[in-house]
Amino acid sequence: MRISLYDLLTQKPLLLADGATGTNFMNMGLEPGFPPDIWNLTEPSKPQTLHQQFVDAGSDIILTNTFGANAPRLKLHKAQDDTYAINKAGAELAGQVAEAADRPVVVAGSVGPTGELFQPMGEMTMESAVAAFKTQIEGLRDGGADVVWIETMSASEEIQAAAQAAIDCGMPYVFTASFDTAGKTMMGIAPGDIHGITKDLPEQPLALGSNCGVGASDLLLSTLAMTAADPNAVVVGKANCGIPTVLGKETIYSGTPELMYDYAQLAADAGVRIIGGCCGNAPEHVAAMRQSIDDYIARNEAGPRPTRESLEATLGALVNPPLEAGAVGRRGASRRRR
Template identity: 50%
Template sequence: MTDLLTQLMTERDWLMADGATGTTLFNMGLTSGDAPELWNVDKPDNIRALYKGAVDAGSDIFLTNSFGGNASRLKLHDAQSRVRELNRAAAELGREVADASGRKVVVAGSVGPTGDIMEPMGSLTFDSAVEMFHEQAEGLKEGGADVLWVETISAPEEYKAAARAAELADMPWCGTMSFDTAGRTMMGITSADLAKMVETLGKPPLAFGANCGVGAADLLRTVLGFAAQGSERPIIAKGNAGIPKYVDGHIHYDGTPELMADYAVLARDCGATIIGGCCGTTPDHLRAMRDALETRPRSDSRPTLEQIAAALGGFSSASDGTGDDAGPKRDRRSRRRRS
């Protein structure tokens, strides 16, 4: 039977994913240092509201509140024995919201990094990573997730371990990495590296791409890097809502809904099929993104780096990590601001 995400991707030429989990939960009162996953059991109404906010704003896909739901991260909160329970609850709440929406909405089981460094630089073995990801995947599967959504990965070995876990759980999956270090992941992977790597996996992802990072412009440069490899596999773009700033004791992202609407259309025109937001992206941003995707015509050509910089601000580094020129560097004064 065809999974729901594949079905939607055959019916539509773009899909909108959700926005930020952490930003929304902090606005609900989550305290820094607390485990968001505990709210799946302790404050389920808040998690329902998180999911419903994205669905009501037009998201076709939303991620479960399970980013740090692996044993390594939960051990920091003495909850390593609750992996299955907390992930199952995250997906069950998502299933409830999706089924009540009256349309086809994909529940994507979020799987973040373990937080450990893989061998040989660190102590985490490949088999241990697979075991942790598999345990999490089984909980999300039991709760009714449609697809696993591996995100914010830096190391290729960890990405491969998550792919193996999805295979063991017999679950379709998607996978993104964070290209936050001068166009590369923290572990040195480029957009070209990831585009090639996904095709070598025993169970390739339904879609692959980039999330988070250091700004929407940088992320779209990475998307152009994926598209340049000629892969026919759908590409994911899930960029932050601008640049973070510390304001009145809180982290605030300066990207307006209007700017994120521009980002969404540019992401589509750069070659992305699944378009969403990451840190700082609220339902207000998502509504503007959905409206723009529905009403603005698709461009006949890929956006240039200059066009991206003009719309979203310049780039944070002089290279996309592959040695190609980046175009204009970021100049905070030149960013188009809207209120």
């Protein structure tokens, strides 16, 4: 069953997104350095299997296997000419799983950063960035994606370029940034300022928020700043599953399903409406978040708004805390009952 993200947001107080792509693909044999996006054409059963596992775990939203499927990144593997085909196939594979589900599932077309820097630090211009993202998003649109999901961004210009490309393609969009540098993105975006990034564009996002970064505590601290800055915004929180440790070719994440259960409860109390997992989150972690969200809704009573202290007590210490004191402000309006 397919549904638009807008409609699903009107029907449910909290939505569950999926988990990790790359770290789960490594368990399926993905070699380090190989772009998983190409599997949409060469190993389609593998991304489709992962999508099915996430739907079976309870995800309301599944992200296509297209995070790095833009021409600048694919060029590193001499696959830039396949940009449209890889994205179209990625949306089709996820769409087949969504259509076979016994409940509404949204297919979100994943769009990650290009890896390029904008002028004057690099060679990318707004025009070239929009063009690169437009080719990718045309493939996602034509493959049947329901929404463009711009994620793990660090530069305002790149968010604006991807959003403009989505608008040019007639697609609704969501965007998230990674706040992994002392409470800000690598390019200096503060979480409380994220709402203004697309203010001059003709269409605004259906949701915005944070993903990836470092630990779950750090991510929720960033979402607290977002919900404090705009209590009415639809905020996304897709946290990594604890802290990674590299052991040879393998990356192990410290988080357990129990930790992600607690994370989902705290995210809901922080005002996050779209909850999910990023790196390290396997289907069992997503299933724990599904149970957490269902328990939260059934309880019909929100807990206290989290603080830095309560986040650290439950999820562990901040890995890369903000430099400024008072980074999390008070919410400007009363919180709606969940």
